[in-house]
Amino acid sequence: MNPARPSEVLGNICQAGISEVAQAIAAAKAAFPAWRDTLPRDRAEYLLKAAAVARERIFELSAWQVLEIGKQWDQAYADVGEAIDFLEYYAREMIRLGTPQRVGHAPGELNHYFYEPKGLAAVISPWNFPLAISMGMASAAIVAGNPVIYKPSTITGIIGHQLVEIFREAGLPAGVFNFVPGRGSVMGDFLVDHPDISLIAFTGSMEVGLRIVDRAAKVYPGQSNVKKIIAEMGGKNAIIIDDDADLDEAVPHVLYSAFGFQGQKCSACSRVIVLDAVYDRFVDRLVKAAKAYQVGPAEDPRYSMGAVADAAAQKSILEYAAIGKQEGRLLYESPVPQGEGYWVPLTIIGGIRPEHRLAQEEVFGPVLALMRARDFDQAIEWANSTRFALTGGIFSRSPEHLSRARRDFRVGNLYINRNNTGALVERQPFGGARMSGVGTKAGGPDYLLHFMDPRVVTENTMRRGFAPIEADDDWIE
Numbered sequence: 001m002n003p004a005r006p007s008e009v010l011g012n013i014c015q016a017g018i019s020e021v022a023q024a025i026a027a028a029k030a031a032f033p034a035w036r037d038t039l040p041r042d043r044a045e046y047l048l049k050a051a052a053v054a055r056e057r058i059f060e061l062s063a064w065q066v067l068e069i070g071k072q073w074d075q076a077y078a079d080v081g082e083a084i085d086f087l088e089y090y091a092r093e094m095i096r097l098g099t100p101q102r103v104g105h106a107p108g109e110l111n112h113y114f115y116e117p118k119g120l121a122a123v124i125s126p127w128n129f130p131l132a133i134s135m136g137m138a139s140a141a142i143v144a145g146n147p148v149i150y151k152p153s154t155i156t157g158i159i160g161h162q163l164v165e166i167f168r169e170a171g172l173p174a175g176v177f178n179f180v181p182g183r184g185s186v187m188g189d190f191l192v193d194h195p196d197i198s199l200i201a202f203t204g205s206m207e208v209g210l211r212i213v214d215r216a217a218k219v220y221p222g223q224s225n226v227k228k229i230i231a232e233m234g235g236k237n238a239i240i241i242d243d244d245a246d247l248d249e250a251v252p253h254v255l256y257s258a259f260g261f262q263g264q265k266c267s268a269c270s271r272v273i274v275l276d277a278v279y280d281r282f283v284d285r286l287v288k289a290a291k292a293y294q295v296g297p298a299e300d301p302r303y304s305m306g307a308v309a310d311a312a313a314q315k316s317i318l319e320y321a322a323i324g325k326q327e328g329r330l331l332y333e334s335p336v337p338q339g340e341g342y343w344v345p346l347t348i349i350g351g352i353r354p355e356h357r358l359a360q361e362e363v364f365g366p367v368l369a370l371m372r373a374r375d376f377d378q379a380i381e382w383a384n385s386t387r388f389a390l391t392g393g394i395f396s397r398s399p400e401h402l403s404r405a406r407r408d409f410r411v412g413n414l415y416i417n418r419n420n421t422g423a424l425v426e427r428q429p430f431g432g433a434r435m436s437g438v439g440t441k442a443g444g445p446d447y448l449l450h451f452m453d454p455r456v457v458t459e460n461t462m463r464r465g466f467a468p469i470e471a472d473d474d475w476i477e
């Protein structure tokens with residue numbers, strides 16, 4: 001349904017229960033040997049074809065995001081663009097990694113280092129980057145040789161089905177990509193626990209991520225792999241405003257980082273830590289500028305903020321806004337449309353301190369906490385004072401402070417004098433550590449390695465009457 005108009009039904013999604021997930025796993029298992037033995041370069045070709053299919057359909061795919069999840073046009077287009085980038089980048093990466101490397105140079109010995117897929121991959125996605133994150137995780141698993149069982153978020157099942165359409169048009173062999181739309185609460189544990197699953201690529205909340213990590217540690221009868229978990233989770237991201245920051249730059253970038261797509265990005269800024277000397281001036285300008293953000297349906301380009309994902313998200317965000325008003329002081333709350341739709345106001349709360357819930361818990365929506373820091377040391381200390389370590393930002397003109405931030409502001413992605421959302425594949429490999437994730441970087445040079453096991457073959461070439469070198473050259477391609 002359209003979150004701006006829940007009475008508008010956009011599509012009906014069949015729901016996979018346990019028996020359908022079991023069928024999907026069986027199909028993936030049957031497809032595994034042939035897919036594993038398909039040359040990496042040939043596997044990469046399917047991704048390049050899929051990228052071409054998505055590029056051809058980019059406006060239609062973007063339009064579905066405006067309707068099904070309330071993304072503004074530019075945000076929707078960027079999501080589809082990122083999905084295409086993932087396909088092309090991982091295709092190139094697999095071609096690079098797919099060639100066995102010769103290691104060591106001792107005479108009379110030939111050592112080859114190469115990778116093989118881990119096995120069946122469960123891919124479990126969130127709704128907030130419904131095509132890009134799904135496509136990123138699924139295409140990485142596929143190109144590395146692992147058949148996929150893909151579970152989209154319940155909220156974005158139509159966009160989830162677009163992966164089926166794209167891979168089908170790209171000609172991917174049957175059984176390599178298997179779509180199981182359904183509720184995590186109904187079949188999530190079955191998928192995670194299944195002994196035939198070797199790898200789980202998950203992006204979503206810390207709560208569900210930790211549950212998966214916990215359950216996946218258990219070994220069930222018939223299981224032959226230790227499950228590998230790739231988990232990207234939440235954040236409580238801060239931007240520091242130094243006392244010499246250029247506020248003309250800082251104010252619009254903070255607003256965009258905090259309220260773009262209603263603040264529903266793992267990378268979104270949710271805390272601004274402002275040095276005492278500029279706090280009042282910054283707050284005054286931020287609040288004035290925030291009034292330009294109007295809330296309304298994403299289909300209408302006049303609005304900068306749309307509806308939030310669903311009724312549960314709306315309820316949780318409004319509860320946190322109420323907590324914030326008690327812990328700190330309400331500085332601004334925007335008007336919202338009347339009538340149906342999951343609307344929440346753009347909310348700015350001042351006077352928040354590190355011990356407050358608003359400074360510690362992820363609020364997946366447009367609620368921004370402002371914190372007044374005594375000096376730069378305290379700002380860095382507060383920035384690092386949550387369990388998360390995903391993104392961070394700093395606006396400063398001091399080379400000394402910027403260099404300290406590079407070293408001491410411990411996040412996965414730190415942005416200097418710019419907004420802290422919108423990481424681009426290859427240019428800003430993305431992902432956090434601590435409770436934000438297990439430290440993998442999507443769209444980066446190490447990512448595919450998490451989906452494969454390395455192998456080494458060592459041959460003694462000192463034997464007589466035998467010429468192995470040419471044969472090996474063939475194998476190398």
Ligand code: NAP
Pocket residue numbers: 124125126127128129133151152153154155182183184185187188189192203204205206208209211212232233234235265266267362364390430431432436437
């Ligand atoms: P979520 O509630 O954790 O759901 C994520 C996925 O897990 C959904 O497909 C969900 O299915 C599924 N799921 C739920 N229970 C499950 C279970 N017991 N076993 C297996 N799967 C289960 O997260 P969300 O609300 O979709 O997304 C927002 C969260 O994602 C935020 O915390 C955000 O920070 C995080 N995120 C992180 C990154 C990153 O790169 N670090 C990127 C984007 C989003 P249902 O939809 O059926 O419940």
